[in-house]
Amino acid sequence: MQEKTKLKKPLGKARLIPGNCIACGARCQSACKFEAIDMNQAGEPVINIEKCTGCRRCLKVCPVEALEIFFTPKQQEILKQLAQEGGEAAAAHVVEETLDEEEDGLASKLRQYKGVWIFVEQTDGKPATVSWELLGAGADLAKKLDVELCAVVLGDKVENLCHESFAYGATKAYLIDDPVFHYYRTEPYYKAICYLIDKYKPEIVLVGATGLGRDLAGSVATELHTGLTADCTGLSIDEKNFLLQTRPAFGGNIMATILTERTRPQMSTVRPHVMCMPEKDASLRGMIIRESTPLAEDDIAAKVLEIIDDHKAGADAIDISAADIIVSGGRGMLGKENFHLLRELADELGGVVGSSRSAVDAGWMPPERQVGQTGKTVRPKIYIACGISGAIQHLVGMQDSDVIIAINRDHHAPIFEVATYGIVGDLFQVVPAITSRIRELRTQKANQCKADTTH
Ligand SMILES: Cc1cc2nc3c(=O)[nH]c(=O)nc-3n(C[C@H](O)[C@H](O)[C@H](O)COP(=O)(O)OP(=O)(O)OC[C@H]3O[C@@H](n4cnc5c(N)ncnc54)[C@H](O)[C@@H]3O)c2cc1C
Numbered sequence: 396m397q398e399k400t401k402l403k404k405p406l407g408k409a410r411l412i413p414g415n416c417i418a419c420g421a422r423c424q425s426a427c428k429f430e431a432i433d434m435n436q437a438g439e440p441v442i443n444i445e446k447c448t449g450c451r452r453c454l455k456v457c458p459v460e461a462l463e464i465f466f467t468p469k470q471q472e473i474l475k476q477l478a479q480e481g482g483e484a485a486a487a488h489v490v491e492e493t494l495d496e497e498e499d500g501l502a503s504k505l506r507q508y509k510g511v512w513i514f515v516e517q518t519d520g521k522p523a524t525v526s527w528e529l530l531g532a533g534a535d536l537a538k539k540l541d542v543e544l545c546a547v548v549l550g551d552k553v554e555n556l557c558h559e560s561f562a563y564g565a566t567k568a569y570l571i572d573d574p575v576f577h578y579y580r581t582e583p584y585y586k587a588i589c590y591l592i593d594k595y596k597p598e599i600v601l602v603g604a605t606g607l608g609r610d611l612a613g614s615v616a617t618e619l620h621t622g623l624t625a626d627c628t629g630l631s632i633d634e635k636n637f638l639l640q641t642r643p644a645f646g647g648n649i650m651a652t653i654l655t656e657r658t659r660p661q662m663s664t665v666r667p668h669v670m671c672m673p674e675k676d677a678s679l680r681g682m683i684i685r686e687s688t689p690l691a692e693d694d695i696a697a698k699v700l701e702i703i704d705d706h707k708a709g710a711d712a713i714d715i716s717a718a719d720i721i722v723s724g725g726r727g728m729l730g731k732e733n734f735h736l737l738r739e740l741a742d743e744l745g746g747v748v749g750s751s752r753s754a755v756d757a758g759w760m761p762p763e764r765q766v767g768q769t770g771k772t773v774r775p776k777i778y779i780a781c782g783i784s785g786a787i788q789h790l791v792g793m794q795d796s797d798v799i800i801a802i803n804r805d806h807h808a809p810i811f812e813v814a815t816y817g818i819v820g821d822l823f824q825v826v827p828a829i830t831s832r833i834r835e836l837r838t839q840k841a842n843q844c845k846a847d848t849t850h
Pocket of ligand 1: 724727728750752753754765766767769770771781782783784786787789792802803804805808820821822823
């Protein structure tokens with residue numbers, strides 16, 4: 396019996412094979428459960444052999460086989476003894492067995508998680524449309540996985556949102572309806588979501604990348620020690636049924652696809668207007684699971700004393716991400732004073748004015764009008780880009796618009812690569828010409844209507 400315990404001990408220690416590490420981003424360090432790995436300035440692992448248990452997790456995640464197992468002199472001594480006793484093969488077998496058992500345990504733990512959940516965000520009972528967009532995206536994932544699509548509704552007198560979730564494709568809704576959830580506060584919301592996840596074990600949880608959603612998703616993922624990919628622009632399922640979470644990385648220059656392989660649920664946030672809005676069918680029905688949490692108002696440290704609405708009146712307060720038509724200006728506008736040209740065109744079309752980051756940095760437009768990676772993601776029916784070159788950071792925020800019209804005097808400008816219609820010309824001539832033509836057509840139409848009513 397004592398001999399068997401000895402057999403399990405010499406698992407070896409991990410070490411770096413000099414010259415092989417590519418500084419992939421500390422995957423080995425993330426995989427180590429024993430805090431045995433630090434990273435040096437070159438991004439290479441420094442392994443503390445006192446803490447290393449020889450579990451081989453770091454070897455498994457290394458993309459270039461830059462780590463290996465070695466045996467310390469003391470371990471070699473034990474191995475020698477075992478070899479003498481004919482136990483060498485048994486020792487190797489025990490190592491493999493230990494690892495296989497670990498993998499089996501993990502696989503069966505992951506299998507307990509089933510279903511796709513969408514967090515239904517609401518403020519004062521008014522739902523955020525991104526939640527319905529996520530139900531549309533979640534439906535595809537649920538279909539591929541052959542699991543249920545569920546909504547999670549938290550709030551005060553919000554049962555109607557469960558029915559609205561069914562109309563957008565959910566078949567089940569988990570509801571916690573309690574005055575404690577009237578206003579969003581991180582603590583009760585994340586605790587309630589964690590409680591539901593612990594109890595019902597969904598494999599995927601999607602949350603809108605709004606201010607509220609980012610705060611909530613981050614807190615939930617931290618509490619559950621699971622992965623969270625923020626601002627995804629694409630979600631799909633791979634052949635092993637992992638959620639592939641795609642998002643721009645390295646300043647938007649590449650698209651990274653991220654997997655949560657060893658923990659559940661797999662969590663992602665998605666910005667408004669990135670996913671398509673699904674069709675609404677009010678005849679669809681589903682099942683409501685009513686839940687409650689033991690949280691009482693007295694248990695919550697944060698109190699809401701006053702709500703200050705930041706949607707001040709005035710043109711600058713417009714939410715461009717909800718607009719159907721956006722006329723955007725960039726550095727080519729040459730100055731704040733020229734933006735009235737875009738405002739006039741936007742007014743004729745019933746749209747709003749947006750801008751590139753250059754125009755915001757120059758102080759010509761307020762930050763809430765910025766479209767792009769560090770601004771807003773928009774998906775209007777028509778996006779008119781005036782004097783915008785089409786840098787990748789701008790494109791990621793508007794390239795899914797239904798129709799893109801680009802006006803630029805440089806015919807090599809990258810914006811033309813995503814444009815449905817491109818106008819090569821001076822915007823100071825083209826924009827007023829379009830506005831005036833629209834006014835002409837409008838007057839003609841008004842006269843025609845007048846003539847029709849007279850006859
Ligand atoms: C981490 C990071 C995040 C970023 N996030 C964003 C973001 O969210 N949104 C964003 O927009 N940018 C973002 N940027 C900046 C981005 O890289 C570009 O610098 C920016 O989009 C360029 O803005 P622009 O197209 O207005 O200016 P420019 O690139 O200078 O283009 C101006 C264009 O106007 C044209 N033009 C000039 N005069 C006229 C005229 N009279 N008529 C017609 N055309 C004319 C020119 O041909 C040119 O193509 C980010 C950058 C980084 C590094």
